[in-house]
Amino acid sequence: MTEPAPVPDALLSALRARLGAAQVLTEPAALAPHLVETRGLYRGTASAVVRPADTAEVAFTVGACAASGVPIVAQGGNTGLVGGGVPRGGIVLSLARLSGIRALDPVGATLTVEAGAILAEVQAAAAAAGFLFPLSLASEGSCTIGGNLATNAGGTAVLAYGNARDLVLGLEVVLADGRIWNGLKGLRKNNAGYDLKHLFVGSEGTLGIITAATLKLFPKPLSRAVGFVGLASPRAALALFARMRRAAGPSLTAFEVMPRFGLDLVLAHRPGARSPLAEPHDTYALVEFSSLQPEAGMEAALAASLAAALADGTAQDATIGASEAQNAALWALREDLSEAQRREGGSIKHDVSVPLARLADFLEEATAACLAAMPGLRPCAFGHFGDGNIHFNLSQPVDMDRDAFLAEWGRFNAIVHDIVVRLDGSIAAEHGIGLIKRDALQHYGDPVGLDLMRRLKAALDPADLLNPGKVLPGEAAAQAPGLP
Structure with missing residues (x-):
């Protein structure tokens, strides 16, 4: 693997002239947070971090890098887990300053936001208008919409609302040559040719840089019930899920599972945590019913389903939150598991x-x-x-x-x-995929599918300058010792 070429001084000078010197960071201390992801499995290098203020400045930066043959990696909250945002030389393009809420359409139930908007802030903007934006992740206080879309984030609400891909109606994207594709239409039906937005959602910044998105909003649920269930095995959890889905239909909005070892870790490492059930069980399920009707009887419906499961032995024990505080406490047992395992x-x-x-x-x-x-x-x-x-x-x-x-x-x-x-x-x-599963994808992926991916990459980024080496092998790919 060849070392990346240094970034030309002329490029840095051009970026400073357009963005302002304060927005082109080159000091090691300023670069350091952008060179490693959350888990610390990969550490990269970069000559500068640039912080454009708007889409025009993103386009200028990308175009200038393309003219100089300099690779560029877009970063949002840098909360990724697979090495997808770690640079290997070149420029890191931070989207942190593109954080605005551009428009909210209450009739069309859409919200247009910039890529650097923090997910929790997008959720809050939707809630302030009486809507729900359902994407929910453990990192929602720091991850950004651009990163969520670039990775097709999932989270705890996929069962009811789908992945990030299902929540976006339109995109604005800066292409590898610096051109801007404006596809921000908030239309529910648009069959005017190929649906280009789906090329960029999940592409991890290798085909274009998302700068804004028009998102779907939903009515806010007005009642919910949360249950925590003890089970004999994952197979029993699967049987319980099938029962709940039949009984509740679309009212079943979450079904999360964790093992006894996982709950034990949360109880050991989170102050104040306690088990909601009297006895330990092999497997636990967190179940949520919700409704748009304020008096929909979700607690009664969940209680009836759990009573039937207890009666026929599908479940061994269960409890239902008696208040929103108790519901939140039950959810915390699941949401705190990743941090507890890290310890x-x-x-x-x-x-x-x-x-x-x-x-x-x-x-x-x-x-x-x-x-x-x-x-x-x-x-x-x-x-x-x-x-x-x-x-x-x-x-x-x-x-x-x-x-x-x-x-x-x-x-x-x-x-x-x-x-x-x-x-x-x-x-x-x-x-x-990022780096950590890139070679595994080459091993397990369908050959025809991989060929199509390479052709798309070559068509949209022929010089391999957008996040090179991620998802598909490239000259700039970096590997960590001992990892695939």
């Missing part, structure tokens, strides 16, 4: 999806295979059970060195991904 040392993570009918088969087979490969390993499989997305995480054995454990990442990837693919699943559910 247990090294974690080898797999963000995968399999067909719902095969979820239990996957969990049983993958858990057994990983334990056979490393006795003492502590599997922690949790996540969005209702949409087939499992975070199949592996915590290090208690007495094992963290670095030695993480060096086994490639071996466990092969074990888990082989099972996922054999069950007709996907090795990447909601976190993306």
